Amino acid sequence: MSAVSKQAPLVEVEDLTVRFTGRDLDIRVVNGVSFTLDRGSSMCVLGESGSGKSVTLRALMRLFPPTATLDGRIRVDGVDVLALGENQLRQIRGGLISMIFQEPMTALDPVFTIGQQIAETLVYHEGISFRAAHARALSLLELVQVPSAKRRLEAYPHELSGGLRQRAMIALALACKPKLLLADEPTTALDATVQIQILLLLRELQHELGMATIFVTHDLGVACEVADKIAVMYAGKFVEAGSAEQIIGAPRHPYTQGLMNSTIHADMRGVKLDPIPGAPPDLTDLPPGCPFAPRCSVAREPCLGLQPELVALEGGQKARCLQYGAAPSFAHAPLLQAS
Amino acid sequence: MFVYALRRILYTIPIAIGVSLVCFALIHLAPGDPLSSVIPEGASAEMIAQIRTAYGFDRPLPVQYLKWLGHVVTGDFGTSIMTRRPVLAEVLPAVLNTLTLASAAVLFGFALGCLFGVISGYVAGTPTDRSVAAFSITGVSIPHYWLGMVLIVIFAVNLNVLPATGMGEGGSGSFGFNWDSLQYLILPALTLSVIPAGIIARAVRGTVAEVRKQDFMQTLYAKGLPGRRVFVHVVKNALPAVLAVMGLQLAQLLGGSILVETVFAWPGTGFLLNNAIFTRDLPMLQGTILVLAMFFVLINLLVDILQTAVDPRIKRA
Numbered sequence: 001m002s003a004v005s006k007q008a009p010l011v012e013v014e015d016l017t018v019r020f021t022g023r024d025l026d027i028r029v030v031n032g033v034s035f036t037l038d039r040g041s042s043m044c045v046l047g048e049s050g051s052g053k054s055v056t057l058r059a060l061m062r063l064f065p066p067t068a069t070l071d072g073r074i075r076v077d078g079v080d081v082l083a084l085g086e087n088q089l090r091q092i093r094g095g096l097i098s099m100i101f102q103e104p105m106t107a108l109d110p111v112f113t114i115g116q117q118i119a120e121t122l123v124y125h126e127g128i129s130f131r132a133a134h135a136r137a138l139s140l141l142e143l144v145q146v147p148s149a150k151r152r153l154e155a156y157p158h159e160l161s162g163g164l165r166q167r168a169m170i171a172l173a174l175a176c177k178p179k180l181l182l183a184d185e186p187t188t189a190l191d192a193t194v195q196i197q198i199l200l201l202l203r204e205l206q207h208e209l210g211m212a213t214i215f216v217t218h219d220l221g222v223a224c225e226v227a228d229k230i231a232v233m234y235a236g237k238f239v240e241a242g243s244a245e246q247i248i249g250a251p252r253h254p255y256t257q258g259l260m261n262s263t264i265h266a267d268m269r270g271v272k273l274d275p276i277p278g279a280p281p282d283l284t285d286l287p288p289g290c291p292f293a294p295r296c297s298v299a300r301e302p303c304l305g306l307q308p309e310l311v312a313l314e315g316g317q318k319a320r321c322l323q324y325g326a327a328p329s330f331a332h333a334p335l336l337q338a339s
Numbered sequence: 340m341f342v343y344a345l346r347r348i349l350y351t352i353p354i355a356i357g358v359s360l361v362c363f364a365l366i367h368l369a370p371g372d373p374l375s376s377v378i379p380e381g382a383s384a385e386m387i388a389q390i391r392t393a394y395g396f397d398r399p400l401p402v403q404y405l406k407w408l409g410h411v412v413t414g415d416f417g418t419s420i421m422t423r424r425p426v427l428a429e430v431l432p433a434v435l436n437t438l439t440l441a442s443a444a445v446l447f448g449f450a451l452g453c454l455f456g457v458i459s460g461y462v463a464g465t466p467t468d469r470s471v472a473a474f475s476i477t478g479v480s481i482p483h484y485w486l487g488m489v490l491i492v493i494f495a496v497n498l499n500v501l502p503a504t505g506m507g508e509g510g511s512g513s514f515g516f517n518w519d520s521l522q523y524l525i526l527p528a529l530t531l532s533v534i535p536a537g538i539i540a541r542a543v544r545g546t547v548a549e550v551r552k553q554d555f556m557q558t559l560y561a562k563g564l565p566g567r568r569v570f571v572h573v574v575k576n577a578l579p580a581v582l583a584v585m586g587l588q589l590a591q592l593l594g595g596s597i598l599v600e601t602v603f604a605w606p607g608t609g610f611l612l613n614n615a616i617f618t619r620d621l622p623m624l625q626g627t628i629l630v631l632a633m634f635f636v637l638i639n640l641l642v643d644i645l646q647t648a649v650d651p652r653i654k655r656a
């Protein structure tokens with residue numbers, strides 16, 4: 001066991017930036033993200049829509065249109081992802097790394113059967129015959145606990161319920177035994193009861209198959225259900241990172257604290273909700289200082305001009321906020337808004 | 340699937356009856372007396388009445404329709420007023436000629452349209468896409484009879500490499516798969532293929548670009564499929580919509596082009612129809628239109644069944 005933990009992490013991301021450029025746009029969607037992930041462990045990236053969390057996830061397999069420019073370093077299982085050519089990239093997609101998507105209805109090809117869609121991945125990655133791949137597809141559907149799997153193999157996506165479709169999607173992603181599974185809001189489009197089932201299934205499969213997973217979600221409940229580590233993303237940067245217990249138990253960044261406060265628990269009836277005011281910043285026009293400052297309840301004057309760094313706190317938790325480890329004068333600066 | 344096909348085939352019967360009714364009615368609604376060209380000048384009223392009775396025009400319209408329909412069902416389309424030969428004997432070779440021309444035009448036009456459509460669908464929004472769009476708009480807008488004449492001037496008159504008109508020495512009777520015959524096909528087929536090529540290119544471009552924007556494309560790339568396999572997915576998704584457009588274009592081409600067949604003196608249905616209209620040859624007109632309308636019905640049937648075979652979302656029950 002100690003041998004495993006001494007191995008290099010499965011995923012190492014250093015100073016990743018993703019820019020989308022076009023004729024009249026140039027947006028930095030991800031702006032200097034770094035993290036590592038050990039084999040077999042799971043991480044959750046939390047954030048609002050537009051925070052760059054899905055883009056970070058896609059960067060791990062470079063799933064972008066040609067208008068995207070990636071910088072930094074990504075290593076997955078020793079493979080330098082950003083240096084790969086088209087052919088090698090195709091081999092790690094669906095092989096070493098695979099992905100499940102938010103909306104299983106639109107993420108599956110409507111005119112091919114579930115069996116065909118799972119089998120073709122196997123045919124191209126493992127060079128086996130279509131017939132053999134089809135047989136493997138059946139055992140995969142059984143692995144993800146699809147009832148009467150044999151019949152479902154011949155079904156088209158529109159003939160399945162949302163939950164079954166997502167199970168089929170998971171079976172597809174697991175086809176070539178990936179070491180890293182990426183999940184982009186895998187339960188957002190599902191009914192609440194089905195959400196739990198899918199999450200439990202994913203957690204079970206992760207332990208069973210020993211793969212690492214990275215989830216992207218805006219749902220705190222999902223995050224604490226599945227994650228060993230949590231990273232909170234805002235305006236293309238990690239603003240806080242740490243273990244799930246740290247982030248959920250003792251969030252340090254005002255944005256994370258705001259997220260916690262705007263979550264609904266059962267014992268909150270009658271309690272006034274405390275949402276984060278305002279909206280995420282426009283990525284094409286970021287403020288010079290902390291991008292969260294305009295919405296932050298504890299922002300002080302330096303926040304408007306200084307970009308905070310990710311500061312290491314006790315227990316390995318990190319937060320990107322000037323109140324930690326910054327100049328001592330910060331605490332004396334007046335609050336921008338009284339709340 | 341089989342049950343659906345069978346039901347769809349049964350549905351064509353009332354459609355066919357409707358078509359025959361419209362076909363019959365249209366001609367009787369048209370102004371002018373169909374017999375005016377047969378009746379000699381200065382004929383007595385008695386003689387006119389006699390001719391009317393001979394052609395059956397003295398009976399009430401419903402009776403005429405039923406009688407005509409009864410004959411049509413048994414393959415008797417009546418006798419041409421002008422040539423005094425059975426209509427079917429005139430229509431069938433013409434249909435065959437038009438079929439030859441249309442097939443060649445379709446082969447060329449659809450291939451070209453699909454090629455350009457797929458290319459610009461894949462590069463939607465780029466200069467290449469815009470030049471293909473310009474090409475297809477030009478293709479759709481050029482009057483094809485004019486293009487036909489220009490082609491004749493260039494290839495037959497100036498370069499003298501291809502024959503200008505007709506189907507060859509033996510006419511349609513000796514037309515075969517050899518250069519002597521096929522060289523007559525090239526110019527009219529090329530002329531006829533330009534509009535379908537443009538229309539198909541635009542339809543394919545739109546559908547392919549639409550399919551490529553779907554979420555599942557990302558899944559296909561995330562699975563690590565090579566481009567050629569992704570293309571198979573694009574084609575199968577785009578096919579139903581493109582088939583519908585192709586079916587309509589094919590049916591239109593089978594109807595024969597009066598203008599192009601006249602320019603190239605190609606003895607097809609368009610040519611026949613043109614003659615029948617100008618000579619007020621009523622049985623001929625009815626017979627030709629009915630045969631052409633039936634082609635439309637048949638091709639629609641074919642497209643429907645093909646679409647269902649390709650796209651599982653179209654209800655099969």
